[in-house]
Amino acid sequence: MAKVNRVLREDHWVFPTTDALTLFERSVLPIWIFDVDRHAMWWANDAALKFWNADSLEALLARDYSTDSATVRKRLRAVVDSAQLGDSAEDTWTLYPKGVPTPVRGRMTPVHIDAERRHGVMFEVHKIDNQVLEVSDRRLVEATRYTTVMISYFGLDGRLLSMNPAAIYAYGNQQSRIMNGRAEDKNLFLTRFKDRDLGRALFERATVGGEPSGEYEVQLAPGGIWHRIDLHLGRDPINGDACIIVVEEDVSSLKKAMLDLEKLNRTLEDRVAERTRELQMAQRKAEDANRAKSDFLARMSHDLRTPLNAILGFSQVLSSDETQELAARKYRSYGGDINTSAQRLLELVDDLLDLSRIEAGQFPVKPEPLDLIAMLDETLHMFRPSFPAITISMDHKGVADPTVISDRQGVSLIVTNLISNAFKYTPGKGTVSVTVADDTASDALIVTVADTGEGIDADDLDNIFEPYRRGSAITSQKTKGTGLGLSICSRLAELLKIDLKIESELGKGTTATLIIPKELDPDEAA
Numbered sequence: 473m474a475k476v477n478r479v480l481r482e483d484h485w486v487f488p489t490t491d492a493l494t495l496f497e498r499s500v501l502p503i504w505i506f507d508v509d510r511h512a513m514w515w516a517n518d519a520a521l522k523f524w525n526a527d528s529l530e531a532l533l534a535r536d537y538s539t540d541s542a543t544v545r546k547r548l549r550a551v552v553d554s555a556q557l558g559d560s561a562e563d564t565w566t567l568y569p570k571g572v573p574t575p576v577r578g579r580m581t582p583v584h585i586d587a588e589r590r591h592g593v594m595f596e597v598h599k600i601d602n603q604v605l606e607v608s609d610r611r612l613v614e615a616t617r618y619t620t621v622m623i624s625y626f627g628l629d630g631r632l633l634s635m636n637p638a639a640i641y642a643y644g645n646q647q648s649r650i651m652n653g654r655a656e657d658k659n660l661f662l663t664r665f666k667d668r669d670l671g672r673a674l675f676e677r678a679t680v681g682g683e684p685s686g687e688y689e690v691q692l693a694p695g696g697i698w699h700r701i702d703l704h705l706g707r708d709p710i711n712g713d714a715c716i717i718v719v720e721e722d723v724s725s726l727k728k729a730m731l732d733l734e735k736l737n738r739t740l741e742d743r744v745a746e747r748t749r750e751l752q753m754a755q756r757k758a759e760d761a762n763r764a765k766s767d768f769l770a771r772m773s774h775d776l777r778t779p780l781n782a783i784l785g786f787s788q789v790l791s792s793d794e795t796q797e798l799a800a801r802k803y804r805s806y807g808g809d810i811n812t813s814a815q816r817l818l819e820l821v822d823d824l825l826d827l828s829r830i831e832a833g834q835f836p837v838k839p840e841p842l843d844l845i846a847m848l849d850e851t852l853h854m855f856r857p858s859f860p861a862i863t864i865s866m867d868h869k870g871v872a873d874p875t876v877i878s879d880r881q882g883v884s885l886i887v888t889n890l891i892s893n894a895f896k897y898t899p900g901k902g903t904v905s906v907t908v909a910d911d912t913a914s915d916a917l918i919v920t921v922a923d924t925g926e927g928i929d930a931d932d933l934d935n936i937f938e939p940y941r942r943g944s945a946i947t948s949q950k951t952k953g954t955g956l957g958l959s960i961c962s963r964l965a966e967l968l969k970i971d972l973k974i975e976s977e978l979g980k981g982t983t984a985t986l987i988i989p990k991e992l993d994p995d996e997a998a
Contacts, residue, residue, distance in 0.1 A: 485558040486584040487592075490515045501596050504532075505583060508548050509590040511537055523597070525570045541705040542683045551580045552591045558582070564600070566709050573712045575600045622699075622720040625708070628679050630659025633708065633715060642692060642720075661718065664690050678703035678716050687723055698727035761938065780817065783810055826885065826956075830963045837879045837967065839992045844917055845874040847884060848906050851891050859895045859904075868908035876917060877991040882964045886972075889957040890921045890984045897982070898925030911987055919986040928976035936974060937962035968992055 487493060487505070493515055496503045502523035504516035513533050516524070526532035555561055560581045567574050578597035585592040622639035626632055635643065643664065665671035666689050674684045685702040700721045708715045829835045845868050852864055868874065876883075894904045902924040909918045928936065936958050958974070965972040971987035 485581065485594075486589065487515075488585075488587050493517075499596075501598060503594065503596050505585060505592045505594050506548065507585060507590060507592050508552050509592075511540065511545065511548075513537070514585055514592055520595075523569060539681070541681055543704045543706065548593055551593050552582050555580075555582050557584065565597075566707070567597075568707055568712050571712045573707065573709050575709075620721070622718075622722075624661075624718040624720075626659075626661050626675075626716040626718060627708075628714055628716065630661055630675065632660045639720070642722075661716070666691050674701070674703055675716065678705055679714075681705050687727060690720075697722065698724045760935070783814060783817070826960050830960065830967065835882070835964070835967065837882065837992075839877050840880055841875050841877050842880050842883065843874050844876055844883075844919065844988065845871070845908055847880075848887060848891075848908065848919070851884075851888050852904075852906065855891060855895050859898075861901045862895060862898055863901070863903045865903065865905040866907075867905070871908050871910055871917070874908065874917070875990075876988050878968055878970075878988065879992070882968050883970075883988070886961045886964050886968075886970070886986065887919070887921070889961050890986075893957060894921050894923040894925065894982070894984075898923045902981075914987075915990045916987050917990065919988060920983055921986075922981065922983040924981040927978040927980050927982055928974070929978050933974065933976060 493505075497517050499517055500519055502517070502520040504520040504524075505514045506512075507514040513535060516526075516529060516532055521527075521529060521532060524532055526535075551561060558581060560579050562577065562579050565576050565578055567576055576597040577600050578595050581594040581596075583592045583594050584590065619636070620638050621636075622642055623636040624632065624639045624643075625634045659672075659675065661675050662668045662671040670688065674688075677684045683702065683704055685700070687698055687700050690697055690699050690701075700723045702719045704717045704719070706715055706717045707713065826835075849866065852866060856864060891904070891906070898904060904921070904923045907918075907920045907922075911918050938959060962972060964970075965986070969989055969992060971985075973985045974982065975985070976982035
């Protein structure tokens, strides 16, 4: 290729006006300067006017290049950005003077033009003869046979023009339509997509010069395959018509890995969130338990002091010389008060010891035959004198055998606590009813203790089996107790394989249900 003499210094590649281009006017090579910033022709020599089939320089400079694709613009900008001022780069282009495809070999030199020193590129080109072009094309075509990148040419109407071997392998059915002249679908590009509206939007953007790209699901398998797809507006090198060049690469493995990673991240986030919720709930429960324990200790200190003070006071009266005469007159009354206080104190201590032994795993379980109905009768009989206004009912009809083999002390503690609660929380002329029935679903007896008392608030039902809980403050103040009864029942029921459930409605009463197995396995209890 002939070269223009490069004796000019670097600052000579700055052209404030076209007057400095006289040196290039007489060159036999087509030479022109293209304004990259404004994307317009800025100057051309006579040989360039002939190359571009222009009648005059003014006519050539007036031509509109706004329809050039983004690829062309990027290619020009790359020359400006990658080369120093005055340094040349050589490349092969297909240019379209008057719409006719013309392959050229060109030298491109970055320059500055006008007083504004805008970016421009000086072209010096010559046509490539057919023999050289054929060799070059054969090499390029052969290279596309071995690449895994899929390349397809489409007309602006969606007509498929050609595909490289990788695209033929992926979309073989479309290639057969071209060869057999059976292109039933108006736009074959759309048929590649699971979402045809998406394919249509991409194609329409490309036809107006956009270069859409991204990862999309294509219609190659029932489950779909992911391709990286880039669309470019170009020209058909055969006839110069505008066309859409589609470049694709299979990224299914990468996409699957990314989707798996996203799923794993979401799973980890969900696990962290769930664990955080669990920890927050555990913290709240611990704080609630700590407050309940503090409340219990405050109540317990009062409940312990009250009977102790009574015992100490009455015993002092009985043992003092100064109060002998008074003590003699009220001996029976003082003795009863001392006994009542001692029994109250013993009850508190027993509850604490029972819970402590159960939690420490030191509650001895000794299965033995026991008559459940007889035990319930005895317990009810024990409470009758203290609650004369309450109606008591006992129903055990249809029970073939009331005998169960379990731990007598444990079962007795459970039913005593439940019946005690039923009486204590049923003020006035309420009803306490106990029923015993055979469990038809398993070899067990069902015991229910129901009352028409105050009931339990729904917010307290979740915590009734936790130690030191006594429900609302109003209920706790009105009714004596340690708050350990139901906790003892729950732990004993678990130890003796008894199913214990509490149902209650505020203001309507409470029902406790026990499902007691007919025979307790000592090994399971241990």
